[in-house]
Amino acid sequence: xxxxxxxxxxxxxxxxxxxxxxxxxxxxxxxxxxxxxxxxxxxxxxxxxxxxxxxxxxxxxxxxxxxxxxxxxxxxxxxxxxxxxxxxxxxxxxxxxxxxxxxxxxxxxxxxxxxxxxxxxxxxxxxxxxxxxxxxxxxxxxxxxxxxxxxxxxxxxxxxxxxxxxxxxxxxxxxxxxxxxxxxxxxxxxxxxxxxxxxxxxxxxxxxxxxxxxxxxxxxxxxxxxxxxxxxxxxxxxxxxxxxxxxxxxxxxxxxxxxx
Amino acid sequence: xxxxxxxxxxxxxxxxxxxxxxxxxxxxxxxxxxxxxxxxxxxxxxxxxxxxxxxxxxxxxxxxxxxxxxxxxxxxxxxxxxxxxxxxxxxxxxxxxxxxxxxxxxxxxxxxxxxxxxxxxxxxxxxxxxxxxxxxxxxxxxxxxxxxxxxxxxxxxxxxxxxxxxxxxxxxxxxxxxxxxxxxxxxxxxxxxxxxxxxxxxxxxxxxxxxxxxxxxxxxxxxxxxxxxxxxxxxxxxxxxxxxxxxxxxxxxxxxxxxxxxxxxxxxxxxxxxxxxxxxxxxxxxxxxx
Ligand SMILES: Nc1ncnc2c1ncn2[C@@H]1O[C@H](COP(=O)(O)OP(=O)(O)O)[C@@H](O)[C@H]1O
Ligand SMILES: [Mg+2]
Numbered sequence: 001x002x003x004x005x006x007x008x009x010x011x012x013x014x015x016x017x018x019x020x021x022x023x024x025x026x027x028x029x030x031x032x033x034x035x036x037x038x039x040x041x042x043x044x045x046x047x048x049x050x051x052x053x054x055x056x057x058x059x060x061x062x063x064x065x066x067x068x069x070x071x072x073x074x075x076x077x078x079x080x081x082x083x084x085x086x087x088x089x090x091x092x093x094x095x096x097x098x099x100x101x102x103x104x105x106x107x108x109x110x111x112x113x114x115x116x117x118x119x120x121x122x123x124x125x126x127x128x129x130x131x132x133x134x135x136x137x138x139x140x141x142x143x144x145x146x147x148x149x150x151x152x153x154x155x156x157x158x159x160x161x162x163x164x165x166x167x168x169x170x171x172x173x174x175x176x177x178x179x180x181x182x183x184x185x186x187x188x189x190x191x192x193x194x195x196x197x198x199x200x201x202x203x204x205x206x207x208x209x210x211x212x213x214x215x216x217x218x219x220x221x222x223x224x225x226x227x228x229x230x231x232x233x234x235x236x237x238x239x240x241x242x243x244x245x246x247x248x249x250x251x252x253x254x255x256x257x258x259x260x
Numbered sequence: 261x262x263x264x265x266x267x268x269x270x271x272x273x274x275x276x277x278x279x280x281x282x283x284x285x286x287x288x289x290x291x292x293x294x295x296x297x298x299x300x301x302x303x304x305x306x307x308x309x310x311x312x313x314x315x316x317x318x319x320x321x322x323x324x325x326x327x328x329x330x331x332x333x334x335x336x337x338x339x340x341x342x343x344x345x346x347x348x349x350x351x352x353x354x355x356x357x358x359x360x361x362x363x364x365x366x367x368x369x370x371x372x373x374x375x376x377x378x379x380x381x382x383x384x385x386x387x388x389x390x391x392x393x394x395x396x397x398x399x400x401x402x403x404x405x406x407x408x409x410x411x412x413x414x415x416x417x418x419x420x421x422x423x424x425x426x427x428x429x430x431x432x433x434x435x436x437x438x439x440x441x442x443x444x445x446x447x448x449x450x451x452x453x454x455x456x457x458x459x460x461x462x463x464x465x466x467x468x469x470x471x472x473x474x475x476x477x478x479x480x481x482x483x484x485x486x487x488x489x490x491x492x493x494x495x496x497x498x499x500x501x502x503x504x505x506x507x508x509x510x511x512x513x514x515x516x517x518x519x520x521x522x523x524x525x526x527x528x529x530x531x532x533x534x535x536x537x538x539x540x541x542x543x544x545x546x547x548x549x550x
Contacts, residue, residue, distance in 0.1 A: 058455075060452050078455035079456075083457070084452075088449045090447075090449045090452070092471070094472065095548075104458050107457060107458045136548075155458065
């Protein structure tokens with residue numbers, strides 16, 4: 001297990017949801033390692049436990065057995081070292097865009113002047129400097145997720161967990177967001193664990209793609225994406241991209257067939 | 261310059277300003293906008309619609325009284341009410357009674373809100389607080405306050421404390437339950453997001469749940485303020501020597517129906533003012549929710 005800052009190791013994590021009499025095994029002894037600054041994408045059939053896995057890594061849900069370590073530290077609860085971007089819109093509606101992005105820094109007790117600098121930098125990174133004084137409800141879905149990304153990054157976490165952050169956006173906005181995320185990630189140099197159900201998105205963004213089995217979730221395949229960066233959105237048309245895509249689709253098809 | 265942005269954008273190009281879509285050329289007739297569910301109507305139409313009902317009610321009153329259809333022992337002519345207001349205002353007693361009522365309502369309401377807001381927040385946030393309070397609160401909440409009045413008189417006497425207690429009992433328990441509901445309805449994702457940004461569990465109630473629930477809390481206070489005014493009359497009818505409910509009761513004994521009407525109108529107006537105040541408060545304290 002790596003002790004390096006930004007490393008993420010998942011060791012035999014199982015999760016049972018119990019509701020009254022019934023209990024559901026959501027994750028079944030899942031293990032993998034993510035290196036510092038690696039962009040790992042997780043795909044898998046719906047309901048296979050992707051969100052649950054990120055919630056456990058974030059410390060928001062307790063694993064039934066197994067452990068997650070980040071930077072050699074065992075996860076026992078949520079903390080500012082692991083930022084998260086959710087699929088649902090989770091900006092604080094009572095704070096302006098500026099104060100949303102500065103929220104974590106304020107909790108840490110960073111002085112206003114320093115906070116302002118960091119906030120302005122990340123608002124510039126996501127192209128929303130002009131919207132600093134707007135409230136979230138005045139923004140579109142894509143803009144809200146950009147603020148959510150800026151908010152997570154402004155806190156300077158070691159690891160960024162992203163649970164289908166672009167899942168609710170239309171395809172054009174998604175493409176814009178993917179390019180933006182890649183650019184911001186290249187500047188920020190963070191470990192990212194990114195969940196998606198969009199295979200193109202997975203290959204375009206990831207250093208590797210982890211394919212999960214249907215519930216109960218395990219690692220089905222771990223595919224390295226050696227396409228050089230920066231990646232042009234046009235690569236979706238290249239044979240090597242299509243070859244990887246075919247492989248992922250095949251891995252996933254087996255899983256989806258099994259559940260039917 | 262601040263332009264009012266729309267909530268839904270079609271495209272979302274990276275550095276582009278959002279498209280501020282102009283309203284479509286409105287080809288619908290006014291009537292069609294009236295019968296469109298949730299349709300916006302012009303401000304003037306709203307004013308006129310509201311005024312019509314007032315004019316109708318006041319007109320019916322005038323016709324019934326000036327026309328001699330109803331005896332003025334039961335229904336005063338409108339100008340009698342105005343004249344009564346002028347006499348009582350001239351000797352200052354009107355303001356004494358109004359202030360007496362306002363004081364009771366405000367004190368009862370403020371004491372109630374000062375406890376119900378923090379306690380309701382904890383009740384909605386922490387299951388254990390809910391489990392401890394809810395059975396008792398729900399029992400008391402459904403007791404008619406009037407049934408407690410004899411007890412209050414026995415224990416507290418007939419001073420202002422008794423009236424304040426009636427107002428408190430009339431509002432507090434429902435206020436508490438409603439505020440707890442507001443706190444409980446706060447999105448878990450919002451709280452989770454705050455944790456991943458470094459908020460501690462103990463901080464979430466004041467840093468996340470309170471601001472998120474604030475518009476709902478102010479709304480609850482606005483609604484329960486209305487109840488406080490209703491209980492005022494209950495409190496003053498039973499035991500008081502000043503106040504709008506008190507002069508109303510005294511007037512009934514002297515068959516001064518104009519004074520009863522005056523008291524009713526004033527209570528209505530004071531209630532309306534407090535309602536407007538809470539709407540203003542909501543706009544000031546929670547502009548993001550308007
Ligand atoms: N709170 C819960 N209680 C019971 N079962 C749950 C709960 N949350 C998720 N599950 C179940 O656990 C499985 C994994 O859920 P989730 O992690 O959301 O999957 P994914 O994100 O891959 O779609 C699903 O089958 C879901 O029905
Ligand atoms: Mg999910």
